Amino acid sequence: MKSMDAEQMGSSTYRVWPADPASFSTRRLSPLRHNIDQHPLFQLPALQELANSLMDSGQCRFIKPGTTQGSSFSHDSKHPQGLSIDQVFERIEEPGSWLALYNVQTDPRYQAALQRIVDDLRPVIEPEQPGIFLVTGFIFISAPPSVTPFHIDRENNFWLQLRGRKTMNVWDNTDREVVPAPVVEDFIAGGVQVPYQESFRVRSHEFNTGPGDGVYFPSTSPHMTKTDTSWVAPGDGVSISLGVNFYTSVTRRTARVHQFNRVLRRLGMAPGYPGQSIAADSIKAPMGRWLAAARYRRLGATPPPGSY
Numbered sequence: 001m002k003s004m005d006a007e008q009m010g011s012s013t014y015r016v017w018p019a020d021p022a023s024f025s026t027r028r029l030s031p032l033r034h035n036i037d038q039h040p041l042f043q044l045p046a047l048q049e050l051a052n053s054l055m056d057s058g059q060c061r062f063i064k065p066g067t068t069q070g071s072s073f074s075h076d077s078k079h080p081q082g083l084s085i086d087q088v089f090e091r092i093e094e095p096g097s098w099l100a101l102y103n104v105q106t107d108p109r110y111q112a113a114l115q116r117i118v119d120d121l122r123p124v125i126e127p128e129q130p131g132i133f134l135v136t137g138f139i140f141i142s143a144p145p146s147v148t149p150f151h152i153d154r155e156n157n158f159w160l161q162l163r164g165r166k167t168m169n170v171w172d173n174t175d176r177e178v179v180p181a182p183v184v185e186d187f188i189a190g191g192v193q194v195p196y197q198e199s200f201r202v203r204s205h206e207f208n209t210g211p212g213d214g215v216y217f218p219s220t221s222p223h224m225t226k227t228d229t230s231w232v233a234p235g236d237g238v239s240i241s242l243g244v245n246f247y248t249s250v251t252r253r254t255a256r257v258h259q260f261n262r263v264l265r266r267l268g269m270a271p272g273y274p275g276q277s278i279a280a281d282s283i284k285a286p287m288g289r290w291l292a293a294a295r296y297r298r299l300g301a302t303p304p305p306g307s308y
Ligand SMILES: [Fe+2]
Pocket: 151, 152, 153, 223
């Protein structure tokens, strides 16, 4: 019953909004404000219960000790020292603790909360990117010093800081010096993660965030986070972030164009980046969709959700 109360409270009270509504666009990164940090479902006791329920399906993810922002973003469904979820939460304030809860929408209460966040934002998303689908949630719980390595994702992301402080570095998804077009294509087609160089940092937008802050960034915007010990006080040493991710007709069409561009590039051509030519994209997208379907059929693998 307690969960139901939290769910009902979420219906009207908790929301996310652009820090500057006049300049917000789904095509570029934008600072956000929110009060999701107050939501009962995103407090540590509720998250511990959620983590216990996600553990069996492999959706609790752990990174290796010693991971840096430049490490490849690999994570495992087993704790590196073999701790149980309850043990992880007992020791969550220990420096370097790191736990991510993936696909929290598999719990209906979280699915409803995420859907509500996106529904509230629909008026600023859909004029540019209609056809929202597959809303997913990723929660990162850590104690400083800890990091999330440099990476890109397929989805658009409303990234929200819920507790403690974290520095988020985000790069424009148009920055081809940081992630060249062939690297984006290899990620979209094969999930190959993008490499980091420290020289990239000066090209990033850096957000020093606390509860109530957030950043929107579109699909394939490189990003990484870091939390240090400067803000830690006794009993207040845990950082929690939530990524509310979603696909749209635009992210899907762009992924299809990347698929086709990758093949053109292997044939020695230099195809235009998605978005450069609406006419070219309208031909490439159905071809890319067909190529992706054929490729995954040949591999006997399931394509990444929401991409093709
Ligand atoms: Fe991410």
